[in-house]
Amino acid sequence: MREKLLIGRLIDTGSQVHRLDPRAKLTAMLLYAAAVVAARSWPALLSLAAFSIAVMALTRIPLGTYLKAAKPLRILMLFILIVQCLAVKGGSVLLAAGSWHLDSAGLEAGMHAVLRMALLVCFTALLTFTTSPGRLNQGLEGMLRPFARCGISPERLSLMTGIALRFIPAILDEAQTIMKAQASRGADLKELPWKEKARMLTALLVPVTVSAFRRAEDLTASMESRGYRLGAPRTQYRPLSWSLKDTCFVAVFVLICLEVVWVGFY
Amino acid sequence: MGIQLEHVSYTYDARSPLRQTALRDVELDLAEGALTGIAGSSGSGKSTLLQLLNGILLPTEGSVKVLDVRLNAGEKLPKLAPLRKRVGLVFQFPEQQLFARTLEEDLVFGPLNFGASPEEAAASARKALEAMGLEESLLGRHPLQLSGGQRRKAAIASVLAMEPDILVLDEPGATLDQVSRTELIRLLHRLCKEEGKTVIIVTHRLDELLPYADRWIIMHDGRPVFQGAARGLVDTAAKLPDYGLSVPLSIRCWHELETAYGLQAEEPCLSPAALAERAMQLMEADARKELNLCVKSC
Amino acid sequence: MNRVKTRPPNGRSAVGNQVNFTAAGGKEHVAARMAEQTDMVLLDNVSFAYDGQHEDIKNVCLAIGRGEWVTLAGANGCGKSTLIRLMNGLLRARCGCISIGGVRLESGTVGVIRQKVGMVFQNPDNQFIGATVEEDMAFGLEGMCLGAEEIGSRITRYAMRLGISGLLHRHPQELSGGQKQRAALAAILAMEPELIILDEASSMLDEKARGEMLELLREMHREERYTLLSITHDAEEIAASQRVLVMDRGRLTADLAPRELFRNGDLLRLCRMELPFRLQLAQELEKRGIPPVPEGDPAGTAAYPVTEVMRKWAFNWSM
Numbered sequence: 001m002r003e004k005l006l007i008g009r010l011i012d013t014g015s016q017v018h019r020l021d022p023r024a025k026l027t028a029m030l031l032y033a034a035a036v037v038a039a040r041s042w043p044a045l046l047s048l049a050a051f052s053i054a055v056m057a058l059t060r061i062p063l064g065t066y067l068k069a070a071k072p073l074r075i076l077m078l079f080i081l082i083v084q085c086l087a088v089k090g091g092s093v094l095l096a097a098g099s100w101h102l103d104s105a106g107l108e109a110g111m112h113a114v115l116r117m118a119l120l121v122c123f124t125a126l127l128t129f130t131t132s133p134g135r136l137n138q139g140l141e142g143m144l145r146p147f148a149r150c151g152i153s154p155e156r157l158s159l160m161t162g163i164a165l166r167f168i169p170a171i172l173d174e175a176q177t178i179m180k181a182q183a184s185r186g187a188d189l190k191e192l193p194w195k196e197k198a199r200m201l202t203a204l205l206v207p208v209t210v211s212a213f214r215r216a217e218d219l220t221a222s223m224e225s226r227g228y229r230l231g232a233p234r235t236q237y238r239p240l241s242w243s244l245k246d247t248c249f250v251a252v253f254v255l256i257c258l259e260v261v262w263v264g265f266y
Numbered sequence: 267m268g269i270q271l272e273h274v275s276y277t278y279d280a281r282s283p284l285r286q287t288a289l290r291d292v293e294l295d296l297a298e299g300a301l302t303g304i305a306g307s308s309g310s311g312k313s314t315l316l317q318l319l320n321g322i323l324l325p326t327e328g329s330v331k332v333l334d335v336r337l338n339a340g341e342k343l344p345k346l347a348p349l350r351k352r353v354g355l356v357f358q359f360p361e362q363q364l365f366a367r368t369l370e371e372d373l374v375f376g377p378l379n380f381g382a383s384p385e386e387a388a389a390s391a392r393k394a395l396e397a398m399g400l401e402e403s404l405l406g407r408h409p410l411q412l413s414g415g416q417r418r419k420a421a422i423a424s425v426l427a428m429e430p431d432i433l434v435l436d437e438p439g440a441t442l443d444q445v446s447r448t449e450l451i452r453l454l455h456r457l458c459k460e461e462g463k464t465v466i467i468v469t470h471r472l473d474e475l476l477p478y479a480d481r482w483i484i485m486h487d488g489r490p491v492f493q494g495a496a497r498g499l500v501d502t503a504a505k506l507p508d509y510g511l512s513v514p515l516s517i518r519c520w521h522e523l524e525t526a527y528g529l530q531a532e533e534p535c536l537s538p539a540a541l542a543e544r545a546m547q548l549m550e551a552d553a554r555k556e557l558n559l560c561v562k563s564c
Numbered sequence: 565m566n567r568v569k570t571r572p573p574n575g576r577s578a579v580g581n582q583v584n585f586t587a588a589g590g591k592e593h594v595a596a597r598m599a600e601q602t603d604m605v606l607l608d609n610v611s612f613a614y615d616g617q618h619e620d621i622k623n624v625c626l627a628i629g630r631g632e633w634v635t636l637a638g639a640n641g642c643g644k645s646t647l648i649r650l651m652n653g654l655l656r657a658r659c660g661c662i663s664i665g666g667v668r669l670e671s672g673t674v675g676v677i678r679q680k681v682g683m684v685f686q687n688p689d690n691q692f693i694g695a696t697v698e699e700d701m702a703f704g705l706e707g708m709c710l711g712a713e714e715i716g717s718r719i720t721r722y723a724m725r726l727g728i729s730g731l732l733h734r735h736p737q738e739l740s741g742g743q744k745q746r747a748a749l750a751a752i753l754a755m756e757p758e759l760i761i762l763d764e765a766s767s768m769l770d771e772k773a774r775g776e777m778l779e780l781l782r783e784m785h786r787e788e789r790y791t792l793l794s795i796t797h798d799a800e801e802i803a804a805s806q807r808v809l810v811m812d813r814g815r816l817t818a819d820l821a822p823r824e825l826f827r828n829g830d831l832l833r834l835c836r837m838e839l840p841f842r843l844q845l846a847q848e849l850e851k852r853g854i855p856p857v858p859e860g861d862p863a864g865t866a867a868y869p870v871t872e873v874m875r876k877w878a879f880n881w882s883m
Contacts, residue, residue: 134694211362215690223703234709307770445837
């Protein structure tokens with residue numbers, strides 16, 4: 001399971017992008033998502049793709065790795081392509097079989113959708129490849145700080161996401177071991193019919209939940225015995241620091257957003 | 267027959283930048299009907315090796331031959347169910363292996379999957395329970411309501427109920443107390459000797475298993491660096507620290523005995539009782555010799 | 565029984581990654597000891613029940629002096645873990661009085677006491693809070709409201725002492741069990757506690773890592789800066805400590821020297837322990853008419869060289 005999931009892991013090459021403030025990267029991510037949604041034509045999408053490849057090259061992580069991160073979603077992308085091809089009509093007819101025909105507009109819409117999705121996934125991967133979960137979480141806390149007055153506790157939230165980020169891989173590993181144990185005793189998920197599959201997956205729930213609780217208990221003991229109390233004053237070892245580079249990084253993303261919108265209008 | 271590994275390598279995450287090779291070019295031959303100990307420090311590839319034995323993991327290179335099934339890297343697989351019925355794999359933590367609502371359901375899970383009728387399954391469940399020395403009154407309990415030692419035994423029983431020919435265990439004694447650990451090893455030894463099962467045990471405590479194991483495999487850095495009987499292990503013991511293992515006291519003791527009495531290639535005695543017995547024999551023989559010398563010189 | 569203490573400093577075995585503990589003792593620490601002669605741990609008639617009725621801990625009285633190294637043994641479920649969790653307020657005693665380092669444990673002093681007590685737990689995975697070793701070490705220090713500089717210097721210092729400097733940026737899943745426990749210990753030591761409690765901290769480790777952990781404990785003990793209390797089933801670890809407490813069904817049933825425990829078959833059975841190999845061998849030899857070498861007579865009469873070696877072995881723990 002974890003073997004296939006590349007997204008969500010840190011690949012530390014020590015590049016400039018790795019060293020940026022996580023808040024800058026998160027803001028850039030939001031802007032990027034907006035740009036992807038706004039890009040509705042080939043020039044806009046292609047310029048966005050070129051820009052993305054440039055940023056990816058900056059991270060010094062091989063481009064192939066990003067493609068691999070998007071690979072688990074290939075079925076979904078294919079599905080989107082087909083749906084768009086079938087649903088969108090217009091332009092010239094490319095293929096016809098009886099009453100059914102594939103139109104150029106449909107194909108174009110499908111390819112746009114797939115490209116948009118691929119860009120978004122690759123860019124999310126970029127965020128996680130270049131930022132440790134801890135930093136990301138710290139960035140999130142920093143960005144939520146202004147909302148503290150409306151009753152959201154950023155500290156509590158970031159503690160929660162931090163623990164989740166820390167333990168989800170471990171819990172996935174554990175689920176995998178249990179599945180291996182089931183397979184060893186003749187219930188291989190790969191070989192079972194769908195109905196049985198569902199039954200085996202529900203059988204996972206009890207041991208996984210029990211162990212999650214046990215982990216939680218151990219973790220609480222460990223945190224408490226190191227003097228942790230929610231809401232007690234704390235210092236930060238690596239406080240976030242916003243530098244000129246971060247401003248520039250965000251500014252470039254603002255520009256690309258504007259560019260996409262501008263290309264869209266003309 | 268038995269188990270042969272030929273040029274087997276296994277790599278996790280083979281096609282990503284996070285690839286990790288766990289086994290490199292492993293050549294292994296595991297005898298049938300024997301109790302084999304596999305030792306090595308953590309990260310030496312022991313656990314990966316075990317999972318290759320019943321097709322849970324498939325070799326990325328080379329071929330694994332278990333009984334009459336051959337698993338070649340990159341080839342289309344045969345149906346794995348018959349293999350898995352005959353090779354029972356017990357994982358390290360019983361909590362990850364017991365997933366049914368009651369112990370009984372857990373015990374019949376394997377047999378039912380391999381096509382036994384409910385009656386047959388219940389019968390083999392009871393037999394397995396008895397073989398592991400657990401009481402029938404526990405059948406109705408939730409597996410997590412058992413004590414640590416019982417849970418271990420239940421996990422082994424759940425695999426034993428499938429009546430496998432080969433029983434493979436990953437650190438069966440970890441986190442148990444000493445008395446339970448010894449008890450467990452004796453049980454497994456009996457299964458091997460009395461019921462003719464092939465037992466393969468991964469451990470990092472050589473000393474405990476030494477008096478019982480017929481053969482040993484020492485893993486280091488993804489390769490077997492030693493395979494053979496206890497005798498050979500005694501000869502190569504000096505290298506154990508290089509593999510992240512400490513030299514068991516029994517072997518050190520035997521070395522002392524060997525050098526003092528000039529023993530050569532003798533089958534080593536590695537339990538305290540056997541060691542003491544052999545030392546006494548040697549001593550008495552020595553005394554007799556001295557006495558004879560005395561008599562002669564007089 | 566002060567074998568460990570009296571060993572010459574150069575007799576230290578050369579296990580990898582070892583750093584000098586003794587250097588950090590410091591004068592102020594000695595001064596503090598002089599000023600405060602009270603016991604480190606003081607339990608007076610402590611009882612506790614998880615469900616409020618059936619007592620899991622029954623009237624335990626216990627005193628542990630500063631700088632002592634005590635092991636706590638007993639069968640699973642006898643209340644060992646419960647007892648130590650009472651000591652830093654993870655659980656609250658139903659009655660009785662607990663004081664740690666001269667401070668009485670009350671709701672107002674829990675914070676102070678948790679700074680005095682560092683705890684290392686059994687499962688190396690589940691006590692890891694941060695996503696990297698460094699973050700994990702920083703966690704406790706941030707809670708103590710130390711400045712970033714001080715946190716940084718403590719992390720460097722203690723990571724170096726425990727030989728994990730190269731692992732600071734690793735994720736726990738990339739570490740071996742032994743490395744994780746070292747990291748856990750480093751995170752605790754960085755908070756500079758006086759009492760260190762280990763709850764079967766080495767039981768999930770492989771043999772080599774367990775040996776290294778024991779060597780670390782020996783060094784920490786030699787430094788005389790920490791009081792050590794360790795729950796363990798490991799005969800070697802018990803033998804290395806100064807004093808063993810045996811628990812049975814919530815009570816302290818014995819408080820004795822490790823040597824005494826190994827001579828007491830009933831107590832050993834109670835703890836579900838077996839004699840260490842050396843002693844088993846000595847026993848077997850004794851059965852066959854070879855008595856063990858009497859204490860304090862290392863020379864013996866060398867009639868039969870090998871058995872002599874074996875007899876000495878049986879009681880020589882430092883090997």
